Amino acid sequence: MSPVIAEVQWLSDEEQATWRAFNLASRIVDGALDRQLMRDADMGHAHYAVLVALSEASDYQARMGDLADLLEYSPSRLSHAVRKMEANGWIERRQCPTDGRGQIAILTDLGRQTIEQAAPGHVNEVRRVVLGPLSASQQEQLRDICETLILRVQNQTT
Amino acid sequence: MSPVIAEVQWLSDEEQATWRAFNLASRIVDGALDRQLMRDADMGHAHYAVLVALSEASDYQARMGDLADLLEYSPSRLSHAVRKMEANGWIERRQCPTDGRGQIAILTDLGRQTIEQAAPGHVNEVRRVVLGPLSASQQEQLRDICETLILRVQNQTT
DNA sequence: GGTAAATATTTGAACGTTCAACATAATACC
DNA sequence: GGTATTATGTTGAACGTTCAAATATTTACC
Numbered sequence: 001m002s003p004v005i006a007e008v009q010w011l012s013d014e015e016q017a018t019w020r021a022f023n024l025a026s027r028i029v030d031g032a033l034d035r036q037l038m039r040d041a042d043m044g045h046a047h048y049a050v051l052v053a054l055s056e057a058s059d060y061q062a063r064m065g066d067l068a069d070l071l072e073y074s075p076s077r078l079s080h081a082v083r084k085m086e087a088n089g090w091i092e093r094r095q096c097p098t099d100g101r102g103q104i105a106i107l108t109d110l111g112r113q114t115i116e117q118a119a120p121g122h123v124n125e126v127r128r129v130v131l132g133p134l135s136a137s138q139q140e141q142l143r144d145i146c147e148t149l150i151l152r153v154q155n156q157t158t
Numbered sequence: 159m160s161p162v163i164a165e166v167q168w169l170s171d172e173e174q175a176t177w178r179a180f181n182l183a184s185r186i187v188d189g190a191l192d193r194q195l196m197r198d199a200d201m202g203h204a205h206y207a208v209l210v211a212l213s214e215a216s217d218y219q220a221r222m223g224d225l226a227d228l229l230e231y232s233p234s235r236l237s238h239a240v241r242k243m244e245a246n247g248w249i250e251r252r253q254c255p256t257d258g259r260g261q262i263a264i265l266t267d268l269g270r271q272t273i274e275q276a277a278p279g280h281v282n283e284v285r286r287v288v289l290g291p292l293s294a295s296q297q298e299q300l301r302d303i304c305e306t307l308i309l310r311v312q313n314q315t316t
Numbered sequence: 317g318g319t320a321a322a323t324a325t326t327t328g329a330a331c332g333t334t335c336a337a338c339a340t341a342a343t344a345c346c
Numbered sequence: 347g348g349t350a351t352t353a354t355g356t357t358g359a360a361c362g363t364t365c366a367a368a369t370a371t372t373t374a375c376c
Contacts, residue, residue: 008278021304026184101324120166133310141299146179152291259354
Protein backbone atom coordinates (compact mmCIF):
# COMPACT_ATOMS: atom_id res chain seq x y z
CA MET A 1 0.00 0.00 0.00
CA SER A 2 2.63 2.55 0.99
CA PRO A 3 5.78 2.77 -1.09
CA VAL A 4 9.00 1.62 0.45
CA ILE A 5 9.88 4.75 2.27
CA ALA A 6 12.82 6.52 0.83
CA GLU A 7 14.74 9.36 2.39
CA VAL A 8 12.92 11.45 4.91
CA GLN A 9 14.51 14.48 6.33
CA TRP A 10 12.76 14.85 9.64
CA LEU A 11 11.83 18.27 10.88
CA SER A 12 14.14 20.09 13.22
CA ASP A 13 12.64 21.61 16.35
CA GLU A 14 12.55 25.02 14.72
CA GLU A 15 10.93 23.68 11.61
CA GLN A 16 8.37 21.83 13.61
CA ALA A 17 7.61 24.91 15.66
CA THR A 18 7.21 26.97 12.51
CA TRP A 19 4.90 24.49 10.92
CA ARG A 20 2.79 24.04 14.02
CA ALA A 21 2.53 27.76 14.59
CA PHE A 22 1.40 28.31 11.03
CA ASN A 23 -1.08 25.55 11.24
CA LEU A 24 -2.53 26.71 14.53
CA ALA A 25 -2.61 30.35 13.53
CA SER A 26 -4.50 29.44 10.36
CA ARG A 27 -7.03 27.52 12.32
CA ILE A 28 -7.50 30.19 14.96
CA VAL A 29 -7.85 33.00 12.50
CA ASP A 30 -10.22 31.09 10.32
CA GLY A 31 -12.33 30.13 13.30
CA ALA A 32 -12.47 33.65 14.63
CA LEU A 33 -13.60 35.05 11.31
CA ASP A 34 -16.19 32.36 10.89
CA ARG A 35 -17.62 32.90 14.33
CA GLN A 36 -17.77 36.65 13.93
CA LEU A 37 -19.62 36.41 10.64
CA MET A 38 -21.89 33.69 11.88
CA ARG A 39 -22.76 35.70 14.92
CA ASP A 40 -23.28 39.03 13.18
CA ALA A 41 -24.40 38.07 9.70
CA ASP A 42 -25.50 34.45 9.73
CA MET A 43 -22.96 33.17 7.25
CA GLY A 44 -19.58 31.54 7.26
CA HIS A 45 -16.67 33.34 5.75
CA ALA A 46 -16.67 31.07 2.73
CA HIS A 47 -20.07 32.49 1.86
CA TYR A 48 -18.90 35.97 2.64
CA ALA A 49 -16.12 35.60 0.08
CA VAL A 50 -18.64 34.70 -2.60
CA LEU A 51 -20.67 37.79 -1.89
CA VAL A 52 -17.57 39.96 -1.95
CA ALA A 53 -16.47 38.53 -5.26
CA LEU A 54 -19.87 39.19 -6.79
CA SER A 55 -20.09 42.67 -5.35
CA GLU A 56 -16.77 43.48 -7.00
CA ALA A 57 -17.76 41.99 -10.35
CA SER A 58 -19.15 44.17 -13.10
CA ASP A 59 -22.94 44.19 -13.00
CA TYR A 60 -22.72 42.17 -9.83
CA GLN A 61 -22.59 38.95 -11.76
CA ALA A 62 -20.21 36.26 -12.85
CA ARG A 63 -20.21 32.81 -14.34
CA MET A 64 -19.92 29.97 -11.92
CA GLY A 65 -16.66 28.77 -13.36
CA ASP A 66 -15.02 32.17 -13.29
CA LEU A 67 -16.20 32.69 -9.77
CA ALA A 68 -14.82 29.34 -8.72
CA ASP A 69 -11.45 30.11 -10.33
CA LEU A 70 -11.31 33.53 -8.75
CA LEU A 71 -12.05 32.22 -5.29
CA GLU A 72 -10.12 29.02 -5.82
CA TYR A 73 -13.14 27.02 -4.83
CA SER A 74 -13.99 23.67 -6.29
CA PRO A 75 -16.93 23.78 -8.67
CA SER A 76 -19.01 21.69 -6.37
CA ARG A 77 -18.20 23.76 -3.35
CA LEU A 78 -19.30 26.87 -5.15
CA SER A 79 -22.41 25.19 -6.49
CA HIS A 80 -23.50 24.10 -3.04
CA ALA A 81 -22.71 27.50 -1.59
CA VAL A 82 -24.67 29.33 -4.25
CA ARG A 83 -27.64 27.05 -3.86
CA LYS A 84 -27.73 27.91 -0.19
CA MET A 85 -27.36 31.61 -0.82
CA GLU A 86 -30.00 31.51 -3.49
CA ALA A 87 -32.34 30.06 -0.91
CA ASN A 88 -31.47 33.04 1.29
CA GLY A 89 -32.38 35.37 -1.53
CA TRP A 90 -28.87 36.78 -1.80
CA ILE A 91 -28.10 35.43 -5.24
CA GLU A 92 -29.99 34.49 -8.38
CA ARG A 93 -28.96 32.15 -11.15
CA ARG A 94 -29.51 32.59 -14.85
CA GLN A 95 -28.60 30.64 -17.90
CA CYS A 96 -25.63 32.05 -19.71
CA PRO A 97 -26.87 33.40 -23.06
CA THR A 98 -23.67 32.61 -24.95
CA ASP A 99 -23.01 29.16 -23.54
CA GLY A 100 -25.84 26.82 -22.77
CA ARG A 101 -23.80 24.97 -20.18
CA GLY A 102 -23.00 28.10 -18.28
CA GLN A 103 -24.79 29.54 -15.31
CA ILE A 104 -24.50 33.08 -14.16
CA ALA A 105 -24.70 34.00 -10.51
CA ILE A 106 -26.13 37.42 -9.83
CA LEU A 107 -26.08 39.31 -6.59
CA THR A 108 -29.57 40.45 -5.64
CA ASP A 109 -30.42 43.69 -3.92
CA LEU A 110 -30.88 41.81 -0.73
CA GLY A 111 -27.49 40.22 -1.24
CA ARG A 112 -25.94 43.62 -1.69
CA GLN A 113 -27.58 44.91 1.47
CA THR A 114 -26.47 41.83 3.32
CA ILE A 115 -22.84 42.23 2.48
CA GLU A 116 -22.88 45.94 3.09
CA GLN A 117 -24.11 45.25 6.56
CA ALA A 118 -21.66 42.45 7.14
CA ALA A 119 -18.55 44.12 5.81
CA PRO A 120 -17.72 46.51 8.65
CA GLY A 121 -17.80 43.83 11.31
CA HIS A 122 -15.76 41.54 9.17
CA VAL A 123 -13.13 44.15 8.44
CA ASN A 124 -12.89 45.01 12.09
CA GLU A 125 -12.38 41.37 12.90
CA VAL A 126 -9.68 40.99 10.28
CA ARG A 127 -7.95 43.93 11.84
CA ARG A 128 -8.36 42.62 15.33
CA VAL A 129 -7.18 39.13 14.58
CA VAL A 130 -4.64 39.39 11.77
CA LEU A 131 -3.52 42.84 10.82
CA GLY A 132 -3.69 44.52 14.18
CA PRO A 133 -1.19 42.35 16.02
CA LEU A 134 1.40 42.69 13.27
CA SER A 135 3.81 45.50 12.55
CA ALA A 136 3.94 46.98 9.08
CA SER A 137 7.04 45.03 8.22
CA GLN A 138 5.55 41.82 9.54
CA GLN A 139 2.56 42.37 7.32
CA GLU A 140 4.87 42.77 4.37
CA GLN A 141 6.75 39.64 5.33
CA LEU A 142 3.57 37.67 5.77
CA ARG A 143 2.29 38.70 2.40
CA ASP A 144 5.56 37.80 0.77
CA ILE A 145 5.69 34.45 2.45
CA CYS A 146 2.13 33.52 1.65
CA GLU A 147 2.42 34.58 -1.95
CA THR A 148 5.51 32.43 -2.22
CA LEU A 149 3.64 29.47 -0.86
CA ILE A 150 0.71 30.03 -3.16
CA LEU A 151 2.86 30.30 -6.26
CA ARG A 152 4.93 27.31 -5.36
CA VAL A 153 2.03 25.01 -4.81
CA GLN A 154 0.19 26.18 -7.89
CA ASN A 155 3.16 25.74 -10.19
CA GLN A 156 3.92 22.25 -9.06
CA THR A 157 2.37 18.99 -9.99
CA THR A 158 0.37 18.27 -6.94
CA MET B 159 -30.05 43.00 14.74
CA SER B 160 -26.73 44.57 13.89
CA PRO B 161 -25.42 47.38 16.03
CA VAL B 162 -25.30 50.82 14.54
CA ILE B 163 -22.04 50.55 12.73
CA ALA B 164 -19.37 52.63 14.27
CA GLU B 165 -16.04 53.47 12.78
CA VAL B 166 -14.63 51.08 10.27
CA GLN B 167 -11.19 51.53 8.96
CA TRP B 168 -11.38 49.83 5.59
CA LEU B 169 -8.46 47.78 4.42
CA SER B 170 -5.89 49.35 2.18
CA ASP B 171 -4.91 47.47 -0.95
CA GLU B 172 -1.81 46.14 0.73
CA GLU B 173 -3.71 45.04 3.79
CA GLN B 174 -6.28 43.34 1.68
CA ALA B 175 -3.61 41.57 -0.34
CA THR B 176 -1.91 40.43 2.84
CA TRP B 177 -5.08 39.10 4.33
CA ARG B 178 -6.18 37.35 1.17
CA ALA B 179 -2.77 35.80 0.67
CA PHE B 180 -2.74 34.50 4.20
CA ASN B 181 -6.20 33.15 3.87
CA LEU B 182 -5.53 31.44 0.57
CA ALA B 183 -2.18 30.06 1.64
CA SER B 184 -3.78 28.57 4.74
CA ARG B 185 -6.41 26.90 2.66
CA ILE B 186 -4.01 25.59 0.06
CA VAL B 187 -1.56 24.22 2.57
CA ASP B 188 -4.25 22.64 4.66
CA GLY B 189 -5.81 21.06 1.62
CA ALA B 190 -2.52 19.70 0.34
CA LEU B 191 -1.70 18.10 3.65
CA ASP B 192 -5.14 16.62 3.96
CA ARG B 193 -5.07 15.15 0.50
CA GLN B 194 -1.61 13.68 0.93
CA LEU B 195 -2.57 11.99 4.18
CA MET B 196 -5.89 10.84 2.84
CA ARG B 197 -4.23 9.36 -0.20
CA ASP B 198 -1.35 7.67 1.60
CA ALA B 199 -2.73 6.92 5.01
CA ASP B 200 -6.50 7.15 4.91
CA MET B 201 -6.86 9.92 7.42
CA GLY B 202 -7.19 13.66 7.46
CA HIS B 203 -4.54 15.72 9.10
CA ALA B 204 -6.73 16.47 12.06
CA HIS B 205 -6.62 12.78 12.90
CA TYR B 206 -2.94 12.65 12.19
CA ALA B 207 -2.36 15.33 14.80
CA VAL B 208 -4.15 13.24 17.41
CA LEU B 209 -1.96 10.26 16.69
CA VAL B 210 1.16 12.39 16.86
CA ALA B 211 0.14 13.86 20.20
CA LEU B 212 -0.49 10.42 21.64
CA SER B 213 2.72 9.01 20.24
CA GLU B 214 4.61 11.79 21.98
CA ALA B 215 2.79 11.34 25.28
CA SER B 216 4.28 9.22 28.02
CA ASP B 217 2.96 5.67 27.82
CA TYR B 218 1.22 6.65 24.61
CA GLN B 219 -1.78 7.86 26.52
CA ALA B 220 -3.48 11.02 27.64
CA ARG B 221 -6.74 12.21 29.08
CA MET B 222 -9.25 13.52 26.61
CA GLY B 223 -9.25 16.96 28.14
CA ASP B 224 -5.50 17.28 28.16
CA LEU B 225 -5.35 16.09 24.61
CA ALA B 226 -7.98 18.59 23.55
CA ASP B 227 -6.10 21.42 25.28
CA LEU B 228 -2.82 20.39 23.73
CA LEU B 229 -4.22 20.23 20.24
CA GLU B 230 -6.55 23.14 20.76
CA TYR B 231 -9.49 21.03 19.68
CA SER B 232 -12.96 21.41 21.07
CA PRO B 233 -13.93 18.55 23.37
CA SER B 234 -16.55 17.39 20.99
CA ARG B 235 -14.28 17.48 18.00
CA LEU B 236 -11.80 15.31 19.84
CA SER B 237 -14.48 12.99 21.05
CA HIS B 238 -15.81 12.40 17.57
CA ALA B 239 -12.31 11.98 16.19
CA VAL B 240 -11.35 9.46 18.84
CA ARG B 241 -14.52 7.50 18.32
CA LYS B 242 -13.66 7.17 14.67
CA MET B 243 -10.09 6.20 15.35
CA GLU B 244 -11.18 3.72 17.96
CA ALA B 245 -13.29 2.08 15.28
CA ASN B 246 -10.14 1.90 13.16
CA GLY B 247 -8.33 0.15 15.99
CA TRP B 248 -5.80 2.94 16.38
CA ILE B 249 -6.87 4.09 19.81
CA GLU B 250 -8.50 2.58 22.88
CA ARG B 251 -10.38 4.31 25.62
CA ARG B 252 -10.27 3.58 29.31
CA GLN B 253 -11.85 5.06 32.36
CA CYS B 254 -9.50 7.29 34.27
CA PRO B 255 -8.77 5.57 37.62
CA THR B 256 -8.41 8.77 39.61
CA ASP B 257 -11.36 10.64 38.17
CA GLY B 258 -14.55 8.86 37.32
CA ARG B 259 -15.50 11.48 34.76
CA GLY B 260 -12.23 11.17 32.92
CA GLN B 261 -11.46 9.08 29.90
CA ILE B 262 -8.01 8.10 28.79
CA ALA B 263 -7.14 7.68 25.15
CA ILE B 264 -4.42 5.12 24.47
CA LEU B 265 -2.55 4.57 21.26
CA THR B 266 -2.70 0.92 20.24
CA ASP B 267 0.09 -0.99 18.55
CA LEU B 268 -1.77 -0.68 15.30
CA GLY B 269 -2.08 3.03 15.89
CA ARG B 270 1.65 3.27 16.43
CA GLN B 271 2.36 1.36 13.25
CA THR B 272 -0.10 3.51 11.38
CA ILE B 273 1.54 6.74 12.33
CA GLU B 274 5.02 5.42 11.78
CA GLN B 275 4.03 4.59 8.26
CA ALA B 276 2.26 7.87 7.71
CA ALA B 277 4.90 10.15 9.16
CA PRO B 278 7.50 10.15 6.38
CA GLY B 279 5.04 11.05 3.68
CA HIS B 280 3.56 13.74 5.83
CA VAL B 281 6.91 15.27 6.68
CA ASN B 282 7.90 15.27 3.05
CA GLU B 283 4.69 17.04 2.19
CA VAL B 284 5.20 19.65 4.89
CA ARG B 285 8.61 20.26 3.42
CA ARG B 286 7.33 20.39 -0.11
CA VAL B 287 4.45 22.71 0.62
CA VAL B 288 5.52 24.94 3.49
CA LEU B 289 9.13 24.77 4.54
CA GLY B 290 10.74 24.08 1.21
CA PRO B 291 9.63 27.20 -0.61
CA LEU B 292 10.76 29.46 2.23
CA SER B 293 14.23 30.72 3.05
CA ALA B 294 15.58 30.26 6.56
CA SER B 295 14.82 33.83 7.47
CA GLN B 296 11.33 33.60 6.04
CA GLN B 297 10.72 30.55 8.20
CA GLU B 298 11.82 32.52 11.21
CA GLN B 299 9.59 35.40 10.24
CA LEU B 300 6.64 33.14 9.68
CA ARG B 301 7.05 31.50 13.03
CA ASP B 302 7.32 34.85 14.73
CA ILE B 303 4.28 36.18 13.00
CA CYS B 304 2.14 33.16 13.69
CA GLU B 305 3.14 33.00 17.31
CA THR B 306 2.21 36.64 17.62
CA LEU B 307 -1.20 35.95 16.15
CA ILE B 308 -1.76 32.98 18.40
CA LEU B 309 -0.84 34.84 21.55
CA ARG B 310 -2.90 37.84 20.65
CA VAL B 311 -6.06 35.94 20.00
CA GLN B 312 -5.69 33.76 23.03
CA ASN B 313 -5.12 36.66 25.40
CA GLN B 314 -8.13 38.59 24.21
CA THR B 315 -11.73 38.28 25.05
CA THR B 316 -13.00 36.64 21.93
C1' DG C 317 -23.01 17.08 -40.57
C1' DG C 318 -22.26 13.34 -37.22
C1' DT C 319 -19.78 11.10 -33.79
C1' DA C 320 -16.27 11.49 -30.07
C1' DA C 321 -13.97 14.13 -26.70
C1' DA C 322 -13.85 17.95 -23.72
C1' DT C 323 -16.09 21.48 -20.78
C1' DA C 324 -19.49 23.46 -17.37
C1' DT C 325 -22.25 22.60 -13.79
C1' DT C 326 -25.07 20.03 -10.57
C1' DT C 327 -26.19 16.22 -7.51
C1' DG C 328 -25.99 12.95 -3.64
C1' DA C 329 -23.44 10.43 -0.33
C1' DA C 330 -19.79 10.49 3.07
C1' DC C 331 -17.22 12.74 6.32
C1' DG C 332 -15.58 16.17 9.78
C1' DT C 333 -16.75 20.17 12.67
C1' DT C 334 -19.69 22.98 15.43
C1' DC C 335 -23.17 23.87 18.65
C1' DA C 336 -26.49 22.82 22.12
C1' DA C 337 -28.19 19.41 25.12
C1' DC C 338 -27.24 15.76 28.04
C1' DA C 339 -25.24 12.42 31.53
C1' DT C 340 -22.23 11.61 35.12
C1' DA C 341 -18.89 12.47 38.59
C1' DA C 342 -16.31 15.64 41.60
C1' DT C 343 -16.14 19.69 44.52
C1' DA C 344 -18.03 23.45 47.59
C1' DC C 345 -20.84 25.02 50.81
C1' DC C 346 -23.98 25.04 54.71
C1' DG D 347 -23.68 14.38 55.10
C1' DG D 348 -26.79 16.46 51.55
C1' DT D 349 -27.72 19.69 48.07
C1' DA D 350 -26.11 22.97 44.50
C1' DT D 351 -22.42 24.00 41.41
C1' DT D 352 -18.85 23.09 38.51
C1' DA D 353 -16.06 20.04 35.56
C1' DT D 354 -15.48 16.14 32.09
C1' DG D 355 -16.96 13.93 28.23
C1' DT D 356 -20.33 12.20 24.90
C1' DT D 357 -24.24 12.56 21.73
C1' DG D 358 -27.20 14.01 17.83
C1' DA D 359 -28.54 17.32 14.56
C1' DA D 360 -27.12 20.78 11.27
C1' DC D 361 -24.01 22.47 8.15
C1' DG D 362 -20.09 22.86 4.78
C1' DT D 363 -16.70 20.41 1.97
C1' DT D 364 -15.06 16.70 -0.78
C1' DC D 365 -15.32 13.16 -4.05
C1' DA D 366 -17.38 10.46 -7.64
C1' DA D 367 -21.07 10.23 -10.74
C1' DA D 368 -24.34 12.21 -13.74
C1' DT D 369 -26.27 15.61 -17.16
C1' DA D 370 -26.10 18.79 -20.69
C1' DT D 371 -23.73 21.48 -24.04
C1' DT D 372 -19.95 22.73 -26.88
C1' DT D 373 -15.87 21.87 -29.62
C1' DA D 374 -12.84 18.89 -32.59
C1' DC D 375 -12.28 15.93 -36.01
C1' DC D 376 -13.12 13.07 -40.14
